[in-house]
Amino acid sequence: xxxxxxxxxxxxxxxxxxxxxxxxxxxxxxxxxxxxxxxxxxxxxxxxxxxxxxxxxxxxxxxxxxxxxxxxxxxxxxxxxxxxxxxxxxxxxxxxxxxxxxxxxxxxxxxxxxxxxxxxxxxxxxxxxxxxxxxxxxxxxxxxxxxxxxxxxxxxxxxxxxxxxxxxxxxxxxxxxxxxxxxxxxxxxxxxxxxxxxxxxxxxxxxxxx
Amino acid sequence: xxxxxxxxxxxxxxxxxxxxxxxxxxxxxxxxxxxxxxxxxxxxxxxxxxxxxxxxxxxxxxxxxxxxxxxxxxxxxxxxxxxxxxxxxxxxxxxxxxxxxxxxxxxxxxxxxxxxxxxxxxxxxxxxxx
Amino acid sequence: xxxxxxxxxxxxxxxxxxxxxxxxxxxxxxxxxxxxxxxxxxxxxxxxxxxxxxxxxxxxxxxxxxxxxxxxxxxxxxxxxxxxxxxxxxxxxxxxxxxxxxxxxxxxxxxxxxxxxxxxxxxxxxxxxxxxxxxxxxxxxxxxxxxxxxxxxxxxxxxxxxxxxxxxxxxxxxxxxxxxxxxxxxxxxxxxxxxxxxxxxxxxxxxxxxxxxxxxxxxxxxxxxxxxxxxxxxxxxxxxxxxxxxxxxxxxxxxxxxxxxxxxxxxxxxxxxxxxxxxxxxxx
Numbered sequence: 168x169x170x171x172x173x174x175x176x177x178x179x180x181x182x183x184x185x186x187x188x189x190x191x192x193x194x195x196x197x198x199x200x201x202x203x204x205x206x207x208x209x210x211x212x213x214x215x216x217x218x219x220x221x222x223x224x225x226x227x228x229x230x231x232x233x234x235x236x237x238x239x240x241x242x243x244x245x246x247x248x249x250x251x252x253x254x255x256x257x258x259x260x261x262x263x264x265x266x267x268x269x270x271x272x273x274x275x276x277x278x279x280x281x282x283x284x285x286x287x288x289x290x291x292x293x294x295x296x297x298x299x300x301x302x303x304x305x306x307x308x309x310x311x312x313x314x315x316x317x318x319x320x321x322x323x324x325x326x327x328x329x330x331x332x333x334x335x336x337x338x339x340x341x342x343x344x345x346x347x348x349x350x351x352x353x354x355x356x357x358x359x360x361x362x363x364x365x366x367x368x369x370x371x372x373x374x375x376x377x
Numbered sequence: 378x379x380x381x382x383x384x385x386x387x388x389x390x391x392x393x394x395x396x397x398x399x400x401x402x403x404x405x406x407x408x409x410x411x412x413x414x415x416x417x418x419x420x421x422x423x424x425x426x427x428x429x430x431x432x433x434x435x436x437x438x439x440x441x442x443x444x445x446x447x448x449x450x451x452x453x454x455x456x457x458x459x460x461x462x463x464x465x466x467x468x469x470x471x472x473x474x475x476x477x478x479x480x481x482x483x484x485x486x487x488x489x490x491x492x493x494x495x496x497x498x499x500x501x502x503x504x505x506x507x
Numbered sequence: 508x509x510x511x512x513x514x515x516x517x518x519x520x521x522x523x524x525x526x527x528x529x530x531x532x533x534x535x536x537x538x539x540x541x542x543x544x545x546x547x548x549x550x551x552x553x554x555x556x557x558x559x560x561x562x563x564x565x566x567x568x569x570x571x572x573x574x575x576x577x578x579x580x581x582x583x584x585x586x587x588x589x590x591x592x593x594x595x596x597x598x599x600x601x602x603x604x605x606x607x608x609x610x611x612x613x614x615x616x617x618x619x620x621x622x623x624x625x626x627x628x629x630x631x632x633x634x635x636x637x638x639x640x641x642x643x644x645x646x647x648x649x650x651x652x653x654x655x656x657x658x659x660x661x662x663x664x665x666x667x668x669x670x671x672x673x674x675x676x677x678x679x680x681x682x683x684x685x686x687x688x689x690x691x692x693x694x695x696x697x698x699x700x701x702x703x704x705x706x707x708x709x710x711x712x713x714x715x716x717x718x719x720x721x722x723x724x725x726x727x728x729x730x731x732x733x734x735x736x737x738x739x740x741x742x743x744x745x746x747x748x749x750x751x752x753x754x755x756x757x758x759x760x761x762x763x764x765x766x767x768x769x770x771x772x773x774x775x776x777x778x779x780x781x782x783x784x785x786x787x788x789x790x791x
Contacts (some may be wrong), residue, residue: 197694199787207743228787229444233769237739258471268438272735290466291436322488323466330394334525336563355391355486356589360394361399367517371559393524414527417772424774440768494779 205250206234297327402491416445532766622651625662
C-alpha cells in the first residue's frame with residue numbers, strides 16, 4: 168500500500184486566551200499576520216471596540232479589515248454599530264461595502280438604528296437601511312418602507328424600499344406603492360419595479376389558492 | 378467571432394429589480410443576459426463564459442464594483458479588457474474618477490432608462506445601426 | 508389536500524432570491540423541478556395552504572423552517588465519490604498547483620470538513636491511490652472532521668452499505684473493502700489507519716487552528732446552515748486553516764459570493780474553487 172501516512176496526533180492547541188493588552192497593541196503594531204490574528208482575537212473582547220475603530224481608520228489591508236469588522240460584528244453592541252457607521256461614508260467603495268456587510272452581520276444590534284438611517288442625509292445609507300429593514304418583523308418593516316415611499320425625494324432610495332417590500336410581501340403596502348408610482352411617473356425604472364410588486368400583491372390577494 | 382453573433386451582457390447588481398429591468402430591456406433588444414449579485418459572483422461567471430459587455434454597479438455586498446474591476450483588469454487574460462459600463466447612484470467627480478481609475482470604460486448615474494442602456498450596450502458591443 | 512404541482516415564475520424567482528440572501532445557496536432555472544419538489548414537500552409537512560403562506564413561514568424562520576428546507580437539499584445520505592468532478596479537479600489541477608509552491612518534503616494535507624460518516628475523506632484517499640500518478644512520491648495526510656461525534660465514530664469504524672458504494676467501480680470495492688457479511692463492507696485497515704478523524708465545530712477557532720494548515724479543504728454543505736455572522740466566522744477560520752495558495756472547495760450549490768471576498772476565485776476544467784492568496788499584496 169503506497170504512502171498515505173497517518174499523521175501524528177496534533178501537538179497542542181493554540182493558546183487562545185491571549186493577554187488583552189497584547190491583542191490591542193498588535194491591532195496596529197503587528198505585521199500583517201499579527202494584525203489579522205489580533206483582530207480575530209479581539210472578537211472576544213467587548214472592551215476592544217474603540218481600539219478596533221482606530222485600527223480600521225488606518226488599516227490598508229482588506230484582509231485585516233475583514234477581521235476587524237468581523238470582530239465588531241461579533242461583539243454586536245450599540246457601541247459596535249456606532250463604530251461602524253462612519254465607515255459607511257468612506258470615499259473608498261470597498262470600505263463602504265465592508266462596513267455595510269458588518270452592519271448586516273449584526274442585524275439585531277443595528278435594528279434600533281434603522282429608522283434614523285432611513286432618514287440619513289446620505290442616500291446610499293438610506294439604501295442600506297432598506298436592506299436592513301427586511302429582517303425586521305414584516306409589519307413594522309412594511310410600515311417604515313411605506314413612510315419612506317411617501318416622502319423620499321430620490322428614486323434610487325424608493326427603488327430600494329420597493330425591493331424590500333417585494334421581499335416582505337405585505338400587501339397593505341399597495342396604496343403607498345401606487346402613490347409613489349404617481350410621484351415618479353417620469354422614472355421608468357421605478358415605475359417598472361412598482362408595477363411588478365403591485366402585480367404580485369394583486370395576484371396574492373385575488374387567488375388565495377386554499 | 379462573427380459580427381452578427383448574439384452579444385452577451387453580464388449584469389452585476391445586488392438589486393433584483395434592477396437586474397430584472399436591465400434584463401428585460403436587453404433581451405427585447407436581442408442581447409443574451411446573465412446576472413451576478415456582486416463582484417465575486419461576476420468573477421465566477423467570467424471565468425467560465427464569454428461576455429461582450431459588463432454592466433457593473435458600484436455598491437454591492439462582499440465585493441464592490443470597483444474592486445471587481447481592478448481584479449478583472451489585473452488578471453491579464455483575454456477577457457480582462459471587456460468593456461465595462463459602471464452604474465452608480467453617485468455623480469460626484471471624485472466617484473467618477475475612482476471608477477475610471479479602477480478600469481471603467483463609461484460611467485452612468487442611476488436610475489438608467491431602458492433605451493439608454495440598450496444604446497450604450499449596442500455601442501459597446503459594436504452593433505451597427507440598421 | 509392542496510395541489511401545487513409547480514411554482515409560478517415569480518414565485519420561483521422570489522424563493523431563489525430569498526434563499527440566496529439567507530443561505531448563499533444558488534438555484535438556477537435548471538434546478539427548478541428539484542426545488543419545486545422540495546417546496547411542495549415542505550408545504551405538505553408544514554400544512555401550509557399556499558405558497559404565500561409557506562414563504563412567510565420561511566422568511567420568519569418559523570420553527571426553524573430554513574434549516575428544514577436546507578436539509579431537504581443537502582440529502583443526508585452520503586456516498587463514495589460524491590461530486591466526482593471535485594476529485595478530478597484535485598488530481599488534474601489543485602495538487603500540481605500546490606506542488607509548484609510547496610517546500611520539498613512537506614506533506615500534502617487535505618481536510619474534509621464536515622466529513623459525516625467518512626465517505627468523503629476515504630473517497631479522497633481511494634481516488635488519489637487510483638488516479639494520481641505521483642501518489643507514491645509524496646506524503647499525504649488526510650483528515651476528516653465533523654461536529655457529530657457519533658458520525659466520527661462511525662467513520663473510524665469504516666462500515667458501509669450498498670448505497671454508499673453505488674458509485675464505485677466494482678474493482679475499486681474489491682481492492683479497498685472487505686465484505687463483512689450481509690450487504691456490508693468494511694474499508695481495509697490500512698486505509699482506515701491512514702485517515703485521521705476528529706470532532707470539530709468550524710465555528711470554533713481554537714479547534715480549527717489546532718488542526719494546522721492544509722493544502723486543500725473540502726467544506727461542503729455546512730456554510731449554508733449559518734447566518735451571516737457565523738458564515739464569516741467559519742470563512743475566517745477556514746482561511747486560517749489554509750496554507751497561502753491553498754484551495755477550498757464548497758458544495759455544488761454554494762458560492763463564496765454571499766460569504767466573503769477573502770478568497771480569490773479560481774476556475775478549473777472541472778470546478779470552481781477558492782484560493783487563499785499566495786502573497787499579501789498592496790491593495791490595488
